[in-house]
Amino acid sequence: MHKTLKLLVVFLFIGTTALAQTKELTLKDAIWGRYREYNPAQLHQLSWVKNGKDTYSYVEKHMLIGKNIKGKEVEYTSTIQINNALRDAGQDTLKHFPAITWINPDEIRFTNDNHFNLYQLKTQKIAQSISVKSDGKFADFNSDSRKVAFTVDNNLWVADENGMKAVTTDQNPGIVNGQYVHRREFGITKGTFWSPKGDLLAFYRKDETMVRDYPIVDFMTREAELKSVKYPMAGMKSHHVTVGIYNCKTQKTVFLKTGKPLDHYLTNISWGPAEKYIYIAELNRDQDHMKLNQYNAVTGEFVKTLYEETSDTYVEPLHPIVFSKTNPNHFYRWSRKDGYFHVYLYDTSGEMLKEITKGPWEITDILGFDPAEKYMYFVSTKVSPIDRNIYKVQLSNGKITRLDNADGTHQALLSEDGKYLLDTYQSKNVPRVTNLITNKGKVVRNLLTAANTLKDFRFGKNSIFTIKAADGKTDLYCRMILPADFDSTKKYPVIVYVYGGPHAQLVRNTWHNNARFWQYYMAQKGYIAFTVDNRGSDNRGAAFENVIHRHLGINETADQMKGIDYLESLPYVDKNRIGVHGWSFGGFMTLNLMLRHPEVFKVGVAGGPVVDWKMYEVMYGERYMDTPQENPEGYKESNMLNHVSSLKGKLMLIHGAEDQTVVMQQSMKFLRECIKQQKQVDFFVYPTSVHNVHGIDRVHLMRKVSDYFLENL
The missing domain is CATH 3.40.50.1820 (Alpha/Beta hydrolase fold, catalytic domain)
Known part of the structure; x- marks a missing residue:
């Protein structure tokens, strides 16, 4: 190209870019825009189909779409088809495609008002609907037993297709069942915990009668109304928590004998694979001494302490233990005991078998394992504290391999067979990219490269x-x-x-x-x-x-x-x-x-x-x-x-x-x-x-x- 023509092209490009980048954010853009019109494109509800032989799904234009590894596409269902099924079932219709959970390759679950619907894709019909009370909250569905735990006011209920049953009937408003406790600290986000098969339901019972009522005022009524809450302050009386185990078959409840002092913290509840035992990370009120305790889920009896962790400052358990799928006597523990969040392998006698990862960096997410448990897949700050990258570690020798090929912040979904990952990432100049990659890090296909929705705005460095x-x-x-x-x-x-x-x-x-x-x-x-x-x-x-x-x-x-x-x-x-x-x-x-x-x-x-x-x-x-x-x-x-x-x-x-x-x-x-x-x-x-x-x-x-x-x- 002639030198003069080159200069003209460059000038025109720069001039066009400069003219394009003239918009300025309004305050409404700045507050809502990131989550609305300027939110980069994404694959909505991206997930792997359960037992779906390396098939993933996402929602696009009111349609649930599935694709296999080779890219073959299938349209599973649509909002129109779901609404037809809802009308047949006597339920209200939906304006948008609902949030779904895969039960198996032919069945999804979604909620509609107070109905938990199991929807068959072959027939495009609701195969089963479980109703909870209209004022029910904190619903927790178990796909194996097809039961829903939920709360009404301060009591716990369980529902299935045959009806609803009250698990607790406490009348004192200071007794709260089935809800989160300890003010959502210690990684606690809910109050019910189904056993693997869904036959048993562990739940928190919180006694806060000893905590003084704290006044919160609602000024919007004709006369201002007092809405008292329980707000235990530092150094004052705190609530007491116990854990109940409800047997859905016998309809009986036992409480774990977690002992005293009563104002300790019961955190990170997890079930053993055989449903015989339940495990709790128990923390003293000083929060400097944690014990992982094992209990008999049938009798509530304390069995043993598997390990203890102490600190001169504080111990903060945030993640329940995860049992091995290949050895029911082994479990993985996520801990900061060496100064950084890493993963350790233990057996149920309490012996630490090996430290899976180590180093001056943090694991921020465990993505899962391959079926043979040769590898663990995880996200960490290994490259930089401001980045998140995807890795696998060989459990036999601790060898770590990075799987993504771009700096930035990655999150991923691991397929059930451990062969593929759906890798979504952002970085300073990358709004959002989603790739299908192999477990060796090879990009199979780009699924999404989002456009820069802010390209017309004039921003500084x-x-x-x-x-x-x-x-x-x-x-x-x-x-x-x-x-x-x-x-x-x-x-x-x-x-x-x-x-x-x-x-x-x-x-x-x-x-x-x-x-x-x-x-x-x-x-x-x-x-x-x-x-x-x-x-x-x-x-x-x-x-x-x-x-x-x-x-x-x-x-x-x-x-x-x-x-x-x-x-x-x-x-x-x-x-x-x-x-x-x-x-x-x-x-x-x-x-x-x-x-x-x-x-x-x-x-x-x-x-x-x-x-x-x-x-x-x-x-x-x-x-x-x-x-x-x-x-x-x-x-x-x-x-x-x-x-x-x-x-x-x-x-x-x-x-x-x-x-x-x-x-x-x-x-x-x-x-x-x-x-x-x-x-x-x-x-x-x-x-x-x-x-x-x-x-x-x-x-x-x-x-x-x-x-x-x-x-x-």
Whole structure:
């Protein structure tokens, strides 16, 4: 091509691209767009067909589609066909294709109102429908026994095609059956646990009669109404939990003899393959001593302790043991006992047979095993703490092989025969890709490459880099977004977005580096958006996290200030215009930064902040702080009420009136202390919101937050 023509083509390309990238995010785009119109395309309900001989399925345009490894396609059913079957069964029809679970290659399950429907694909008919009460909640279906456990108010029920049966009949509202316990800590997400064949049902029974009622006020009624909840605070009385075993055949219940003290934690419930035994990771209230205990599921008798784990800080069991499919006396345990989450093989005598994986990185997901259990497939941070990659490990010798071929954040589904995986990933510039790959990492077929839904928007540079923590040696990952029209000769204000607590990691190698669109929105307004994951945040190992133990806010703040040191070293950062915003633990961190470093932060917005850890719930609070009686100095130093006198900048607190996670008392105490000390602060409350503000209210919230920075920073 002629040189002049080449230059013309390049010019036209650059010019066209520049013209295309002219759109700016509205606030509504920034809040809802990521999950709606700007959410990259995906294969909805992607899954392997159970016993389907390497066939996977997904939902597209109201149709359930299946494909085998060779790409042969079959249309299983559609919303229209399902609705025809629902009419025949006397049920209401659906507007969208329902969420389904594969029972076998010819049968799927879906719910419709209070009906659990088993739908046959050959006949396009509902073969079986199990109804639960219209006010039933926490439903748990077992595909082998075709039974559903559910709760009504505080009692547990079981239903099958023959009807419903009450398992418990407690009248005291302080006794709760079949629901999650310990405020969803320790990986607990539900309160019922079916045995493998579905003949027995383990369930939590929570006695919270000893916990004082905590007042939550509903202001939306004609006269405000009190909605009392149980909210045990650190150092105060906690609820007592037991585990019942209901026999569906005899309709009898036995309770496991888990002993005393009664305020211990019963976590990570798992069944043995023969249904004779049940296993519980039991943790003392101090959360520094865990025992894996075995119980007889028929008599409830304690059998033995298989192993124990202790810590100078805390033990946090998060994953139930998983039994081997090839040897019923072996099980896999997921633990952080060597400092990082890894997998160990044990036998039922309690002997550790081998450490399956090891190293200074974390397993974040176990995908499964091949049928012969020669390999375990998993996702980990082995490449980088901000990436997630797919691996297999040979169980005989510990050899690890990476299976994906792209940096970024991967998640995968393993086929039942262990030969194939459905690999879906994102990275900074990759919205979403799904590939079918072999268990050796070869790409068989690309199933989806999503288009960039934000290609027309004008965004500034988004980069990830590391700085050193306050200890001078630990790498911390940072993300910085510059304004689209960035000019290095100018000075820019900065908004630090912070969380900083356990179980969260903000800086990740996902699409747009895991940034919230709101950060782009504020960058459009001329702000630099900055985030650093300090020590105490997730997926970096136990030592990285538990440095915060007994002194919440201290090391986290020191690390955040290293981020400030970096920002202030940049010639284009306006040192006099630095703000901070965070929610929940991030609200606590916002207060820490504003009050401990008032000379640095001009503006802060603290959402749902913890102010005084004595007023936070017992399980989380005592894990990281011990009790107020054991750690009075730590609680004193972490109490933001004791630092109000140093407030200088503009500060707004925002809280949901019905917040049951961080109760509004936290903000009320802070406001009262500000009044006492004649410190001016701003406050806004969402009358019907709980801990998070959702729906149209969230657009209002982020307008409030945005305007506060625009007006004051």
